[in-house]
Amino acid sequence: MSKVIEVEGLRKSFGSHEVLRGIDFSAAKGEVTCIIGSSGSGKSTLLRCINLLETPDAGCIRYHGKDILKDGVHLGQYHAKVGMVFQQFNLFNNMDALHNCMAGQMKVLRRSREESEANARKYLEKVGMGAYLAAKPRQLSGGQKQRVAIARTLAMDPEVILFDEPTSALDPEMVGEVLSVMQALAQEGMTMLVVTHEMGFARAASDQVVFMNDGVIAERGTPDEVLGAPKSERLRAFLSSML
Amino acid sequence: MPTTFFGWVSFLLKEYGGLFLSGTAMTLLVATTGTAFGFALGLLAAIVRCIELPHGAGAFKRALVKAANALLGVYVQVFRGTPMIVQAMVIYYGSMQYLGLDLDHTAAAILVVSVNTGAYMAEIIRGGIISVDKGQFEAAHAIGMTHWQTMTTVVLPQAIRNILPSVGNEFIVNIKDSSVLNVISVSELFFQAKSAAGTYFRYFEVFFIVAVIYLVLTLVASRLLRWVEKKMDGPENYVIYGSQTDSRAEIVVHGEGEGDA
Numbered sequence A: 001m002s003k004v005i006e007v008e009g010l011r012k013s014f015g016s017h018e019v020l021r022g023i024d025f026s027a028a029k030g031e032v033t034c035i036i037g038s039s040g041s042g043k044s045t046l047l048r049c050i051n052l053l054e055t056p057d058a059g060c061i062r063y064h065g066k067d068i069l070k071d072g073v074h075l076g077q078y079h080a081k082v083g084m085v086f087q088q089f090n091l092f093n094n095m096d097a098l099h100n101c102m103a104g105q106m107k108v109l110r111r112s113r114e115e116s117e118a119n120a121r122k123y124l125e126k127v128g129m130g131a132y133l134a135a136k137p138r139q140l141s142g143g144q145k146q147r148v149a150i151a152r153t154l155a156m157d158p159e160v161i162l163f164d165e166p167t168s169a170l171d172p173e174m175v176g177e178v179l180s181v182m183q184a185l186a187q188e189g190m191t192m193l194v195v196t197h198e199m200g201f202a203r204a205a206s207d208q209v210v211f212m213n214d215g216v217i218a219e220r221g222t223p224d225e226v227l228g229a230p231k232s233e234r235l236r237a238f239l240s241s242m243l
Numbered sequence B: 001m002p003t004t005f006f007g008w009v010s011f012l013l014k015e016y017g018g019l020f021l022s023g024t025a026m027t028l029l030v031a032t033t034g035t036a037f038g039f040a041l042g043l044l045a046a047i048v049r050c051i052e053l054p055h056g057a058g059a060f061k062r063a064l065v066k067a068a069n070a071l072l073g074v075y076v077q078v079f080r081g082t083p084m085i086v087q088a089m090v091i092y093y094g095s096m097q098y099l100g101l102d103l104d105h106t107a108a109a110i111l112v113v114s115v116n117t118g119a120y121m122a123e124i125i126r127g128g129i130i131s132v133d134k135g136q137f138e139a140a141h142a143i144g145m146t147h148w149q150t151m152t153t154v155v156l157p158q159a160i161r162n163i164l165p166s167v168g169n170e171f172i173v174n175i176k177d178s179s180v181l182n183v184i185s186v187s188e189l190f191f192q193a194k195s196a197a198g199t200y201f202r203y204f205e206v207f208f209i210v211a212v213i214y215l216v217l218t219l220v221a222s223r224l225l226r227w228v229e230k231k232m233d234g235p236e237n238y239v240i241y242g243s244q245t246d247s248r249a250e251i252v253v254h255g256e257g258e259g260d261a
C-alpha cells in the first residue's frame, strides 16, 4: 500500500532539551496508527512536527513521497489535507458550531458559502451534532465540543487526521461518544495517527501501535505484538500502569 | 437679573442654550471620531507589534519589523508619558510655527485626541490579542489559515470583545478630557462655557450646568456600551432542531456559560 506519511530521522529540541531523538515511521493509506507512551515522551511534539506547528531541527517528513519542508509544497493545502484534533478542542470561541466548520473551507479552500454550509451540516450530522448548529462552544459539553472539532476537520476533506489525546480532557462518561465517532472514521478507511491512553481503542481500532519512550520509538508493531507481547521492560511497566 | 441659583440657571439656559448645545455637539464629535481613529491607529500598531516572522524570514524583513516595533514603542511611550493638554499645544503651535500649517481648530483637536488615544489603544489591543488562548492560533494554523486570516477571523474578534470595556472607558475619558482642548480654542463644551460664564461672571452656575451635561453624556455612553457588549455576545440561548425534517420542532436551550469570555 502507498505511504501517505513518512517520517525519517526526525529530531526536535527545545533549548538544550532534545525531545525527539531520531524518529522513523510511516503510515499507509487507510491505516490507523496509535501512539502510546508516558507523559513527556514526545508524542505531542511528534504530531505537532508532522503538521508543522513546530519546525523540526533535522530529518524529513514526506507526504505522498514529497518532502514538506522543502519548497514546492503549498502549506495551506497541506494543512487542509492533514487535519488535527486537539486535546483541548480549540474550537473557535467566536463562532457557533456551524461556522466553526465553515471558516476553514471558505478561507483556505475558497469554497462558496453555500457549499461550505452544506458540507458543514453534513459532517456535523455525521458526528451527531446536527442539532447544535447554532450553539457556541461555551454552551457545549466537552464531548460535544470534541465532536464538533472532528467535524471541523472532516469538512476540510482531509486525507490524514492527527489526534492528540482527543479524550484526555473529557469526563469519563463522554469518552465513549468521541471514541465511537473515531472508530467509525477508522472503519471508513480514514488514515489516522492517534496519540491515546485508551488501550481498548488502540487494541480494537489500530493497524499499528507505536510505543514512544524518551524521544525515540521503542517498539512498533501490530496491536497484538505491542500490547499483547511487549518485548521491553519499559513497555511492560507502561502497560501495567495503564490498567 | 435673577437673584436665586435656579433663577440664574434657567436664565443662563435660555440665554446660552444654543452655545451649550453646540459645545456638546463639538465635544461629542471630537470624542467619537478621536476614539474611532485612535482605535484604528491602535489596531494597526498592535497588529504590527504582534507579527511573528516565520523561521525562514529574510534579514531585510526582520530589520523592517524591528524598526517598526522600535518606532511604535517610542510613539506609545511619548503619548502616554505626556499630558494631552501639552500635546495639543505642541502639535497645534508646532505645526503653525515650523510647518507653516494653519490647522483648523476642529481638525487639530481630532488629530490630538486620535493620536493620544491610539497610544493607549495600541497597548490595550495588544493585551487583548495576547490574552486569546494560544490554542485558537494553533487550531487556525492547523486548518491552513494564514497569519492574517487567523488574526482577522479568529483572534481579533475575540480580542476586541475582551477589551470592549477598556475601549469604552477610553471613549468616556475622551468625552471628559477633550475639555483640555480649550487651550487651542476648539469650540467644545468647556470652551463655550468659559465664554458664557465671562459675560455675567456667573462661573458657578455655568459650570454647574456643564457638569450636569458631562455627567449625562458619560452615563448614556456607558449604558450604550453595555448594550453593545451584550449584543456582541449573541443570544444566551440556542435552538436545538429536534427533527431535521420538521423545522417547527425547536427546543430552546439555555446556555450555561454566561459570564465567561
Ligand SMILES: Nc1ncnc2c1ncn2[C@@H]1O[C@H](COP(=O)(O)OP(=O)(O)O)[C@@H](O)[C@H]1O
Pocket (backbone or CB within 6 Å): A014, A019, A037, A038, A039, A040, A041, A042, A043, A044, A045, A046
Ligand atoms: N514549546 C515547548 N518548549 C519547551 N519544552 C517543550 C515544549 N513543548 C514540549 N516541551 C517539552 O518536551 C517534552 C515532550 O513533550 P510532549 O511532546 O508534549 O510529550 P507528550 O505529548 O508525550 O506528553 C516535555 O518534556 C515537554 O516539557
Ligand SMILES: [Mg+2]
Pocket (backbone or CB within 6 Å): A043, A044, A045, A165
Ligand atoms: Mg501530549
